[in-house]
Amino acid sequence: xxKPDVERNAPALRKLNFxxxxxxxxxxxxxxxxxxxxxxxxxxxxxxxxxxxxxxxSAGVDPLTAVNARPSALALMNxxxxxxxMLLGVVALFAAPALRRRAPAALTAFVAxxxxxxxxxxxxxxxxxxLPIRLSGNGADSAAVIGGYFxxxxxxxxxISVVGLLIFTASGFCLGRA
Numbered sequence: 001x002x003k004p005d006v007e008r009n010a011p012a013l014r015k016l017n018f019x020x021x022x023x024x025x026x027x028x029x030x031x032x033x034x035x036x037x038x039x040x041x042x043x044x045x046x047x048x049x050x051x052x053x054x055x056x057x058s059a060g061v062d063p064l065t066a067v068n069a070r071p072s073a074l075a076l077m078n079x080x081x082x083x084x085x086m087l088l089g090v091v092a093l094f095a096a097p098a099l100r101r102r103a104p105a106a107l108t109a110f111v112a113x114x115x116x117x118x119x120x121x122x123x124x125x126x127x128x129x130x131l132p133i134r135l136s137g138n139g140a141d142s143a144a145v146i147g148g149y150f151x152x153x154x155x156x157x158x159x160i161s162v163v164g165l166l167i168f169t170a171s172g173f174c175l176g177r178a
Contacts (some may be wrong), residue, residue, distance in 0.1 A: 016069060025113045038059070040077055047119055049061050073146070074144065074149065075150075078141045085121055092118060097178075119178075122168075125164070125166075126163060127161050127164035129155045129161045
């Protein structure tokens with residue numbers, strides 16, 4: 001294309017770029033959310049629990065099953081998925097700059113958006129430690145594991161939650177790397 005053609009098509013290219021990046025952001029959000037919930041499902045089933053998708057963004061077991069389940073199985077089902085999401089965020093945060101130099105823009109954007117969703121999730125997940133304990137995999141994962149399985153009382157869980165708030169706030173400062 002010569003220069004006049006590029007200038008004439010610039011608004012269309014900006015719209016395409018905007019909607020393309022919006023689609024990549026939505027796709028990264030969907031993939032990271034469903035990957036997280038799939039970890040709940042797979043680990044729950046590996047532990048002998050009849051885990052299933054409770055809705056589009058939640059996997060766990062029925063309350064009656066949770067009452068009769070081994071606490072260690074529930075703790076693994078609830079705890080592995082957040083750890084996997086946190087790991088995904090950290091890996092994506094460090095991978096995005098390396099990919100930017102040699103990978104297609106769409107792949108780099110996808111990985112960057114995975115970091116943008118998953119890195120703040122670290123603080124968010126820690127913040128939820130003080131929420132009510134529900135051991136079925138359909139509540140706050142950190143509250144279920146730390147409060148339910150390890151029986152940490154509410155006061156230390158509240159302190160942990162405040163630390164999570166600080167991590168959540170600080171995470172925004174490191175996302176420029178992505």
